[in-house]
Amino acid sequence: MVRLEFHTDVADPLAYGCRLLRKAYRQRLEVVVSGDPDRLGRLNVLLWTFEQLEFVPHARLRGGERPDPALLGHTPIWLADAAAAWPQADVVVNLGEQPVADPSRFGRIVEIVGRDADAVLAGRLRWRHYADQGLSPQKVTGTAADASA
Numbered sequence: 565m566v567r568l569e570f571h572t573d574v575a576d577p578l579a580y581g582c583r584l585l586r587k588a589y590r591q592r593l594e595v596v597v598s599g600d601p602d603r604l605g606r607l608n609v610l611l612w613t614f615e616q617l618e619f620v621p622h623a624r625l626r627g628g629e630r631p632d633p634a635l636l637g638h639t640p641i642w643l644a645d646a647a648a649a650w651p652q653a654d655v656v657v658n659l660g661e662q663p664v665a666d667p668s669r670f671g672r673i674v675e676i677v678g679r680d681a682d683a684v685l686a687g688r689l690r691w692r693h694y695a696d697q698g699l700s701p702q703k704v705t706g707t708a709a710d711a712s713a
Contacts, residue, residue: 596670
């Protein structure tokens with residue numbers, strides 16, 4: 565069964581995503597991060613700069629691309645457009661407005677929902693989509709969300 569978490573009321577979803585990915589990397593988890601290309605591009609830059617003396621190894625997959633087999637064993641975090649061929653992963657972190665396609669492929673999905681009205685509405689629609697598929701989303705809110713990242 566998929567563990568599906570909605571981290572809601574997140575002040576800065578990209579900074580939060582960086583902290584969450586750092587934690588996943590330290591736990592040696594394989595992660596796919598989904599979202600629109602612009603947001604993934606900004607996350608890519610932040611992962612290089614959000615902590616001065618730290619690096620979270622990652623690679624970018626654009627629409628239509630497949631992961632480079634030579635990198636699969638060395639790259640635990642993939643920033644992947646929806647149209648890319650995603651590698652297998654322990655966790656999917658969704659920074660996008662669309663739900664994760666075929667969620668049963670993954671053991672855990674983390675939906676990050678910001679505070680602005682558009683993000684909240686998109687988060688509600690994703691919640692409803694998953695619930696309609698028989699999944700049971702769990703909500704992590706505010707400071708609890710920030711503490712778990």
